[in-house]
Amino acid sequence: MTELYEELGLTGEEYRDIIRALGREPNRVELGMYSLMWSEHCSYKSSRAVLSQLPTRASYVLQGPGENAGVIDIGGGLAVAFKMESHNHPSAVEPYQGAATGIGGIVRDIFTMGARPIACLDPLRFGDPGKARTRYLLGGVVAGIAGYGNCLGIPTVAGDLYFDACYDGNPLINVMCVGLMPKEKLTKGVATGVGNAVVLMGNRTGRDGIGGASILASQEFDETSQEKRPSVQVGDPFTEKLLIEACLELLDKNLLVGLQDLGAAGLICATSETAARGNVGMKIQLDDVPLREEMEPFEIVISESQERMLAVVEPKKLPEVMGICEKWGLNAVVIGEVVEGDILEFYWRGEKVAEVPASTLANGPIYDRKAEKPSYIEQAQRLDTGNLKHPEDYGQMLMELAGSPNLCSRRWVFEQYDHMVQLNTVVYPGSDAAVLRIKGTSKALAVSCDGNSRYVYLDPYMGTQIAVAEAARNVVASGGVPMALTNCLNFGNPEKPDIFWQFKEAVRGLADAASFLELPVVSGNVSFYNESFGEAIFPTPVVGMVGLIGNLAHHRTIAFPGGGLLVVMLGETLEELGGSEYLSLLHGMVAGRPPALDLKMEKKVQATCIEGIRRGIVLSAHDCSEGGAAVALLECCCAGGMGANLEVKTDIHPLYWLFAESQSRFLVTIREEDLSAMQELASVREVPLHVLGRTGGDHLVVNDWINLGVEEMTKAREGALEALMSGGGRE
């Protein structure tokens, strides 16, 4: 047995803990269960202690972390469920199916809570865009997200996409789903009521994804990675769509006690988590699990076949439940019952093949890993721009940035996603945040995701704070008040002290920024072991933000809405280039300190912007981020098909004014007659305000620094990604 536990990814210490929990040696089936449930992916054994510092409460939080998704109350009897997750390793092995099943998993998390999924967001990170493999992975991932998400009829409304060589061997595919429900329909993944039936719904169980959680998600990549292809599951969006409709109908008719999806670690995860949450046991007959092929009992309990749900049902309601499943053409089988105690028992051909306490499976070990500040940081932070040769033609530089892989238009990606189905999408992908109206109300949601890993690499604490601040800023620019956030924390191997230091610092930054901005963290996901051949990715926390627009009329986009308006900058530009797109693109450097962030100023600038929007003064708003004010201006022009004439009065060097990625800034447009009112809003909050010039014409003119046609800028932005994807790479 000693060899088997090691093969399954367990340590000797963990094996001894299992013996202690059982009071005996585990058999093969039980060992398989523990190896999955105690894997990093399922148990959060390295991260749980660190994550406990995150703020999770607010008066409107209905469900914080620990369930399938977080849920917030948005008033009027409505609630919003949302969560972000990763599907990095499966997508690196098989991009289409990896990404597709990532969507499947996160969508199940949302409708399991009783919410109808209304939007998906997809933050993606890929390697060097010049490499053929990057294009293959990006093409496959986007097609997979489209193939699955479009079929479900859930609009993919936002996301982001960054390229960096650090993701060459290990791309990041994060997926976020947002759902809407009547508050009283909030459902939990809890098994209660001794004698209640345990029902398995959806697809048959097969050998696909055996051990996905431990094999793929909890190990680094190396030359054997391609052999892991059989561990990637295959998606069936049609069945998922039927599951959504059937489950929402079952919940609508109050026919279920509890509902849980089968994701990582399949049946064993779903049964142990629901039983542990409800302090009950279960008796499961594995012979009753519908199989696609002949399987061993340990394979049945750990299979990660997709599109399956576990429901707990009162016996008297079974006929109605079965009737609804039949109507939707779904398999639904009673596979067991809820029993007293906390023991999970599994039977196979009349024999008991496993008997384990549910809580010992669901609550795995907790580690306090060693953390040590990596040696690269101090060196990387030492940036001397004095020796750099800066270009003199700022216009040409802006054009180069506009057409660069990280900043060019994402149209090639989001046009492959159905971003309009369900008739809620008021602001499409390409603005700061997507805006979704809520039918039957005057409200809307603003949703956005963010995470600049370059900043986090240079300073994990500061970089992660910036991710929170920027996601919130994006929601504000769209007219929303940020309410709560979810996150996906993508890091390398936590057993390495320098990686774990990055993780701890990032979580500290997340906690501090979220606390200061009063944004509860209601759900999230940790993805470790994002390494290939021993090289870790940049630490990449991604933040997903949900905000509420109380009055749909207050939604805003980045587009200059007309001519003759004043262009105003809220916030201050500093002489900083650390971690900037400019440095990376033009000098091939990831160096310096990330832009400074003063959370107090951030809060004030956001408050000024949202108040300006509410009063009808601010007509468009865009936050300044990668590429600085110059790129932000270009985006406002291109989105609105409108030029601007700006005379910037500043003491700082034009290079900084144009390309510094200083935080806590908005570019807004206002009517001239509203200027004093806007100044008042800013000055009472001590927010710097600079009038830059006016919209109008078909050129963007900034002093004698920049003079570019809107059409020419649009061309540079729009065609770049498609050109990149159609080849011409170095490999």
Added chain:
Amino acid sequence: MKFGVVVFPGSNCEADCYHVIDQVLGQEVEYVWHHRTDVSSYDCLVLPGGFSYGDYLRCGAIARFSPVMEAVGAFAHEGGLVIGICNGFQILLEAGLLPGAMLRNTSLRFICRFVNVRVENAATPWTNRAHEGQMLRIPIAHNEGNYFLDQDSLRRLEEEGRIILRYCDQQGEVSEEANPNGAAGNIAGVCNEGFNVFGLMPHPERASEEILGSTDGMVIWESVMAHHGGKR
């Protein structure tokens, strides 16, 4: 006027069509589950977009065997008004209620965006409130909208005025650049011989409210309502 929105397993625009008919048009509307065999109580049937049966075999190829399709066929043969949008159009093709077939988009990618279409025949139940040559801005969202028909049949369709919508550019020109998916003759929508069955790839329900960026789809709904009102 009473609409029936047919729901197949995998349909995903049925709620959108329902919303527009109910909330925007203020007309009576019901869902019609694909097992139904009697659709005689409706004035107009809508086959909505989506991925019926996952589009696994071929778009619309399985849905056309649904029990309801026999009833839809009979309804259409008696002159009943039937509109198929996107996947609904594909189902009507598979069922033989409209001529032609769908190939994958020439880009081999799903495309979701606003396009311009030109009204080619304004004397139909679906376009009588538009004028010939009118340009409509309506979104498409599909993987298989590359309409195919052999040359003879294409000519016949043209002669009979059964090509209702063609993709065009901002100036209303039917050009290759304005063709998003490779469709023969830039065809975006066609009718049967009796003009009571209409299939189109663009989604008029997505262009029926100002807040969603266009109300150009309304002309199709308003036309069919006017046609029905005139008939009564």
